[in-house]
Amino acid sequence: MNKQCFLTVVLFFSFLVNILSVSAGNPASEKIFEGKPVINAPQITGNYPSTPFIFYIPTSGQRPMEWSVDKLPKGLKLNPETGIISGTIASKGDYTVTLKAKNALGTCEQKMIIRIGDELLLTPPMGWNSWNTFGRHLTEELVLQTADAMIANGMRDLGYSFINIDDFWQLPERGSDGHLQIDKTKFPRGIKYVADYLHERGFKLGIYSDAADKTCGGVCGSYGYEEVDAKDFASWGVDLLKYDYCNAPAGRVEAMNRYAKMGKALRATDRSIVFSICEWGQREPWKWAKEVGGHLWRVSGDIGDVWNREANQMGGLRGILNILEINAPLNEYAGPAGWNDPDMLVVGIGGKSMSIGSESEGCTQEQYKSHFGLWCMMASPLLCGNDVRNMNDSTLQILLDKDLIAINQDMLGKQAERSIRADYYDVWVKPLADGRKAVACFNRTNSPQVVELNTQTVEDLSLNQVYSLDTRTTVDTTKGIIVKLAPYQCKIYICGEAKKK
Ligand code: GLA
Secondary structure (H helix, E strand, O other): OOHHHHHHHHHHHHHHHHHHHHHHOOHHHHHHOOOOOEEOOOOEEEEOOOOOEEEEOOEEOOOOOEEEEEOOOOOEEEEOOOOEEEEOOOOOEEEEEEEEEEEOOEEEEEEEEEEEOOOOOOOOOEEEEOHHHHOOOOOHHHHHHHHHHHHHOOOHHHOOOEEEOOOOOEOOOOOOOOOOOEOOOOOOOHHHHHHHHHHHOOOEEEEEEEOOOEOOOOOEOOOOOHHHHHHHHHHHOOOEEEEEOOOOOOOHHHHHHHHHHHHHHHHOOOOOOEEEEEOOOOOOHHHOOOOOOOOEEEOOOOEOOOOOOOOOOOOOOEOHHHHHHHHHHHHHHOEOOEEEEOOOOOOOOOOOOOOOOOOOOOOOHHHHHHHHHHHHHOOOOEEEOOOOOOOOHHHHHHHOOHHHHHHHOOOOOOOOEEEEEOOOEEEEEEEOOOOOEEEEEEEOOOOOEEEEEOOOOOOOOOOOOEEEOOOOEEEOOOOOEEEEEOOOOEEEEEEOOOOOO
16 A cells, blocks of 8 residues: 555544544433433432522433422422422421423332421532632633533433532622622623523532631632621522631631631521531531531542642642541541531543642542542532533543432431451441442552452341442342452442332
8 A cells, every 4th residue: 555545544544433433422421311211319308498499300311301290399389391390498397299200211200308497418419619620710601511511411410410619709809898799700790690590400509708808719708797798699599608718717616606607697598508618627527517507518628639649738639548538437427418528529630620730640540430439438529520511431421320329319328437448448338228238349559459248247238139330230149249359449339128118
C-alpha cells in the first residue's frame, strides 16, 4: 500500500470510530430511559409543617411517563406530566402515599411516607455542588446547564435532587441596605430566578455562607446578620444552607453559638431549609450539630481528588482513604435527619478541578468506584462534585448505580460499621430496614487481596441468600464466600432474607 492510500484508510477508520462513539451516546444514561417504569424514590421524606413541599418522583423507564399518587394528603398536588408533587401540609404526621408511574411498557408503584414534623433529610441528601470542580468560577449558566444535564443523563431519575451553589456567588462587601449582595456578573437574574428554574424541574437549591464576616473565599459572610440573611435565602426559595467556619474563633462554645444563631434563623423562616454545618470536624460537631439545628456536618477538612494523602500543616486536601479513616469510628452519630458528612464526591473529576486541583492528581476508575460504594455504605451525603454536563460513560455508570443508591438511601439510616480492619482490607456492615445487611469487602492496598466472608468472620451474618452487587447475581453461599479483590476494589453484597412487609 502506498503512503497516501495508507493514510486514507487510517483516516476512514478514525472517522468511523468517531461516528460510532458519538452515536453510542452514554449507555449508562440510555439504560435509565429504557423499559418499564421503576420508581427510585426514598421510602421516606420529611418536611416542616406549613412550608413548601417539593418532590420529583424519580423514575427510570421509557418516556413518555405519566405519574399518579394515591392518598395524597390535602394541600399537596401532583402534576401527572412532570411527576412533581408540590404544596404545603399544615398538620404534623406521617402520610403514607403510593407513588405510581406508567409508560407504554407497564406500570410501577412504590409506597413513600411523607413525614411532616420537625425533621428534614430523613435519608442522606443527594445532588451536586459547584465547589469541587468549579471553585470561584460558578455562574447562573453553569447551574442551569447542570440541572438540564442531570435531567438528560438520568441523575434526577435516580434521586439526585439538590443543586448547591458554593462560595463566590456573593460580593465581598455587604450592601449599604444591610443585605448580602449577589454577584450580578455571575448571577445576572439573581438567585430567585435560579431557584424557580430548579423548582420547576423538581430540584432543590442549596446556597453557601460563613459564620464570620468573610467566607473562606473572602467574600461576605453572615455573622451578625443571621436573621436578615436567612430571610433573604428563604425569600429567594433556597432549600439548603452550607454554613462554613473560616475566619471565625476556634472555640467550640463560640462555634456552637454561631451555628445555633443561624440554625434558629433558618427554622424561623417559612421554608424547610436544610442546615449543613461545615467546620471540618475540628470541634466534634457530631456531638452537638443536631442541637443547633444541623442536618449534616462535615467530619474533616476538604477532600482532594486524590486517593491517599494526609492533610499538610496548612490544612491542605485529604485523600479519599484518609477521610474514610476519620469517618469510620463515627457511625453511631449518624442517622435520619443528622448525617456525618465526609465531604463531597470527587468521582469523575479526573484531575480537572479549578479549586481542589493544585494538590490533586485524580484517581483511577476502581478508586472512584470504591469511593462511591463506601460513601453509600456510610450513609454519606452523595453530592457529586464533577462537571455533570460532560461525563464519560464510566463516571455515569458509577453515579447511576441504582442498587448502591438504594443502600445509601435505606430508611433505617445506619452508617456502616467497620467490623474488620485487617492489615490490607476492611469489611463494613450496614443493617438495612428490611432486616438484610449490606456487606462491603474493601481492599485498601495496591495488591490483590482475598477475604473470606462467613459467619465466623462477620457476626450475625445470614448467608442463606446473598446478592452480589459486583455480578448483579445471587451467589452460591453454602460454605461462605471467598471474595477476590483487585487493588483498591470494593465488592458489596446484600446478605439475608428481606422481612415480609
Ligand atoms: C471550605 C469548605 C469547602 C468549600 C470552600 C469554599 O474550604 O470546606 O467545602 O465550601 O470552603 O471556599
